[in-house]
Amino acid sequence: MVHWEDVKADALETLGEFKKHKIGLIGITLITFMIMLGLLAPYVAPGVAEDWDKGHPRWQSNPSQAPPVWVDWITRDDYARQETLQDFEHNETGPPWRETHTHTFTYDMQADVPPKEIFYEFSGESDGYDNRKIIIERPDSDELDGKDGFRQSEGNLMVLDEPRKGSEGNFSGTITTIRKMEIRDNLHEDISAYLNSQVGKENFSDPGERNINPVKTIFGKANEKWLSDPEPLKGKYNITIEIEADNLGGGEGLDEATVEIGGAVYGIFGTDRDRRDIFLGWIWGARFGLYAGGIVALTTIFFSTSYGMTSAYYGGWVDELMSRIHEIIMGIPTLPILIIVLEFYSRSINMFVLIYALLMWRGAARVIRARGLQVAQDTYIEAAESLGSGSGRIIFRHMIPQILPYAVAQAALLVPIVIMAEAGLHILGLGDPSIVTWGTILTEARAAKATMNYQESWFWILFPGLGMVLIGFGFISTGMAVERIINPEMQQR
């Protein structure tokens, strides 16, 4: 008979016991926190699991490989933040059949670490358009204009071309483009010519150098380090989008015109090379990891307790037979089965969970059986029998409560093992491609050689790794605390 006040007292007492095991309390807190994050994933990051493909529009205006936002708080340097510029000045020139529309946005760059990228997005209707350009007027444009080495650039320093010409005669429809700014092919030539004229040496004669970061150049000071390692040039930048089109519709020529400044830092955990927000993927990783680990743990508790209890309660030939069967199924190798099924049948996470649920209880069952055999010998079991209890009551009221904590402790240790195994499968290329887990993120980081230039992408590896470490620590310390609470003799050791 359940007395609620007793149940409450028990719960408080158990918590009190946990308090004595600080590390267990930390573990429980960690697990609770992770579970909450996992549960919140669909609200915090709706649709992320489905949108995790490379190049999904969702991520297109994020910076690539940007460190976490809080790097800005802990370092002395001021990092440019992600920003959307919506206010612009609109101008229209030319005859109506060949209008030229300009939309000028102003960006005040005051960061020590300038933005990583600039994106523009515009959409509108026209009967056809010829050309789109982006012109950037730097704070020092007036000084530089007309200087030796610079070509005539319509009064501004940099003219960035959209190289694709969209015109196909009479085009009519919606134009929507989001793209990283591409720098005009000959811009670097201009810059190196300018630098040569300033320094008077042929030091900057490699205009074809393609690994120069164009955006860094845009926000860089015009000195000898401009191309190699530019210093930030602070001040107001005018970013103008110029469209030449026939009968451009909409009030100001465009339905939508925004410029997005890609932050030098982004998100809680930064972004990966494909601009995906690592934190959003990470909480889904926590969700899927805990889902897989949790299901395997629960089935392990169920199977190992059922097995161990039956074997221990009935004993004799039942135990003997079950032990032989157990030895045989103990021999089934997990990894080959996993590889074969996932490779040839289905890579769904549920398939992985199913295989692990069917195989992982075996180790725990051994422990539970041993403990069950001990408990079955305890006098209070016999006492219950002598009171007239049936086997159901003996098993459920007396034996299971003794054994369950052992099963829980065993199962808790399995959760991190399952999560690591799932991550391992991604490395082998056998992970579920339709979701995102910590294994997905790590495998992509590995493929992008993130480990080799960790200064630029440490966050890409650190956070999924840390997730596993914390889950591991959380469950192992909780499992250990449970073990110590149920088994006080162990404390002396």
Place this chain on the structure above:
Amino acid sequence: MAEDALFRARNLTKHFKITQGFFQKLKMEEKQVVRAVDGIDFDIQWKRNFSVVGESGCGKTTVGKLIMRLLEPTDGKMYMKDKDITQLSSKSELKAYRRQTQIIYQDPFSSLDPRHRVRTILEEPLQIHGLGDSREERTDMVMEALEEVRLTPPEKFLRRYPHMLSGGQKQRVSLARAMILSPDFIVADEPVSMLDVSVRAEVLNLMKDLIDEEDVTYFYITHDISTTRFFTDYIGVMYLGDMVEKGKVGDVLDNPSHPYTQALLVAVPEADPERVRGTKEVPISGEIPSGTNIPSGCRFHPRCPHAEEICSKKEPESRRVEKEHTAKCHFAGEIDFDLDVAK
């Protein structure tokens, strides 16, 4: 004697087959048998408490478990109020029998479920047997039972776990658990041997008080002969699975007619209910032979100071020494045993 007997055992026998490993079985090795209880008879009458004494390993607990039907007898019969309890036809008959017969275990530390509170422990027998209509009623019954075993005020004990109780308190809870079903017959298997010497007398006194308060009859198992006189009327002395001497406590203790009983008594010069003593070594030479290898003839002969040739050859019959006093010794009643066997 048999007419108003509460409980009778006839040729009660329990042989344990020693469990073998898988490979021993494969090799068809002969099974070893422990003759833990080797064909004993005894009668217990209403409210005439019966003590069983003997060294550890002589089969006392096994007899207790046979009585409780926790073990299946190898042979023999047992009757409770003339009903053959070795032939119970259904589970419900066994359950009904268990309501009349209860057991108190030797080890108070393992006989209470550590995960149940006192209330749950005492409520369990009521639930099993469908007593008490509501939780409140059952709680009242539990409190009553606690009061009976002098655990007062009962409210104080209801919510305790066994580990929050002293050894003596635990044994009282065991007693309450047995008593709550108002049984007729209670097997008490060395109920105080694992308690502190200081609380033994208290618990025994309580058990004695309950004889009249609760109308129970005890089957009191002990290896401490000094406590038998205290509240039992009859005694059986067991040696190596056999009951070698039995009779009224006074008769047996004052006029021991088996050399083994004699030896047990030397260990305890006087039975004093108020100052219950701890266990003493039985002052007879030799190892206790094992139940797997019981000596021929009289099973006590290798250790008996009076053993003669016949003792190793012929198993002694039960000989009547006094009215209701018998001993299984070839010389029972003939030899006036020397009280200084220890020398």
